[in-house]
Amino acid sequence: MTLVWFVYGLAFFVLGLVILVYPKRGSRFDMARYIWMVGTFGILHGLNEWLDMFIDLGGPLPVPAMANARLFTLSGSFFFLILFGTTILSRNARYRRVLRLLPFLLAGAWLAILVLSEPQRRLLMGDIWARYLLCAPGAVLTAWGLLSQIPGLKGMKLYSVTGNLAIAAATFLVYGVLAGVFVKKADFFPATVLNYESFLSVTAVPVQVFRAVCAVIAAWSIIRVLDIFRWESQEALRISELRCATIAGAMPVFLFMTDRNLVVTFIQGKGLEGLGLRLEQIRGRPISEVFASSVDLAEDCRRALAGQEFITATALNGVPFEIYYSALRDRAGAATTVVGVALDVSARIQAQKEVDEYRRKMEKHAREAAVGVLSATMAQQVLEPLSVTQLVLEKTVADLAGAGISDTARGGISRSLAEVRKANETLNRFIEIVNPGGAAVEQPVGLYQIAKRTLNVFADSAQRRKLTIAIKDLNIVPLTAVSPREVEQMFYHLIQRAIDAAGGDTEQKLVISCLAGEGHIELSFCDTCGGLPPGQSEHTLDPVLPSLEGVDGLGLGLAIVKRIVAGHGGRITVDTLSGGTTFKIRLPVKRTYRTGG
DSSP states (O other), X not given: OHXXXXXXXXXXXXXXXXXXXXXXXXXXXXXXXXTHHHHHHHHHHHHHHHHHHHHHHTXXXXXXXXXXXXXXXXXXXXXXXXXXXXXXXXXXXXXXXXXXHHHHHHHHXXXXXXXXXXXXXXXXXXHHHHIIXXXXXXXXXXXXHHHHTHHHHHTTTOHHHHHHHHHHHHHHHHHHHHHHTSBOOOSSTTTTTSBHHHHHHHHSSOHHHHHHHHHHHHHHHHHHHXXXXXXXXXXXHHHHHHHHHHHHHHSSEEEEEEOTTOBEEEEEOGGGGGXXXXXXXTTTSBHHHHTTTOTTHHHHHHHHXXXXXXXXXXXETTEEEEEEEEEEEOTTSOEEEEEEEEEEOHHHHHHHHHHHHHHHHHHHHHXXXXXXXXXXXXXXXXXXXXXXXXXXXXXXXXXXXXXXXXXXXXXXXXXXXXXXXXXXXXXXXXXXXXSOOSOOOOEEOOHHHHXXXXXXXXXXXXXXXXXXXXXXXXXXXXXXSSOHHHHHHHHHHHHHHHHHHOOSSSOEEEEEEEEEETTEEEEEEEEOSOOOOTTHHHHHHOSSOOOHHHHHHHOHHHHHHHHHHHHTTOEEEEEOGXXXXXXXXXXXXXXXXXXXX
16 A cells, blocks of 8 residues: 555645646636646645555654644645635636635534544544545536636637546546545444445455546646646747737838847848848848948947947938847846847838928918918908999999080090999909809818828927827718818818917817718817917907908918808807817708718
8 A cells, every 4th residue: 555655645746746837827728827726736635645655654753743744634635626626616606605615614614523523533533524525525626617618628629638628527526436435434424334445345446546546647637738838828929920920021121130240140021122132141141241231230239239229210222221229138137139120111201201292282272372362352352442433433424424524534534434343343253263152062071081181291290389189070071062172271270270379388189070960060179279369259250251450360371261161151160268279160061971980
């Protein structure tokens, strides 16, 4: 039996030791957080079996001391076994609290029996009831808990792991019968029937031999189950490498690494395509030779080896790149490898040029529109006195008809009247061209695209003035007579007004939104940049095109917005409460569409 106890204890001790030292940190499997309880069971139960072995050998400690210690290693090991089963099953159980209290209730019952037992029978009763109350239910619940993990693992096609889980569960069920039902003989049922002597009389083999076999099988199967954590680490590494390769292969970027001698040891990425380089031309060569056109690249790598992390802009073979440098260090903290991430910024530079060109065109259109508004306003101011003059001259001609005045005087008045009429016709034609009275063609207007395009123009200006511009609910596409160009003009001038109003000392915000109603939409430009200067609010609310003084008070930008709104039968209002300004523009539409959530 000495050899049986040795193998029995060794199997469980190895099981516990492997479980406790196996790396499981960061695992997404539920079992990783609780399997330490099985490991603790293995360590304690292995010690328990070795205590049995030493008691049989009569040393090295006094037998009574080892017997008392064995009683608590036995009950303690079974306690962790039942704790594992109840903990892992209670995650999806209906009566979770009751299930989690079960180990402590059973342990309390065992302790009460131990205390109430006669002193001379205390070791026997402690051994028997530890198996009845803790071992048998613990083995069953542990087997059930292991089986509960199989469905989730089958979905990952980890068939070897699920097979070993099934073997481990079956082994614990058998062990629960062998160690939790067959006990030392006592004078109460079922210990009078199901005991070591009755088992030996039927099988001719001690029950401890079968328990040792179960221990070996359980250790083998559980240790093989632990491969799931190694698989998980390898899978995470594979996904990480795949993600890195996908990003490097899809973006105009390449990654590179050099050793301390600045020899390229790794390089990968789509950014190499624009440089006309192949991997076999680069690896194993000094980086100064690979990118001979960039004289600063080698020096930047030396800075990284010195411990600096930085970003530089450089041209590699004529292509502009931004390169982020860092260094990998050994355990002593010394930099051993330079890591570089190079991003091709040629597309960004080209996009910035296009944005700048677009802004220049917008500013040109804004100046042209300002000239048009001012010209139309002046034309209206001049037209009124000319019309009055024309009426006066026509009345004068009518009054002088038949009067005895000279032909020279009558001819002069007639020529003056003709010139005034001609001037009136010219002004009317000019006003019709500036603000045609014919019905406009209805067309869909993409508010979101216009807003994004305009925000790109003002991105740098808003950042300098500490103004954050946000858009929401602009997925509305109205069918309206207001042209996209006119909507763009409104966005341009109202955003420019908010940027001008932002002081740049504190963070400000502008929110642009749209609300669709029956037959109309309402655009809202709400900022926190303070109210309008005195006198502007009433001009803005005035439904009539302002006079020249009104234009000066509002600014040409708001006057342009107002003319566009008024020209399409819309309405513009302003609210200067709460230290900010909110412009609301109501425009008639035939119908609206939405382009998404």
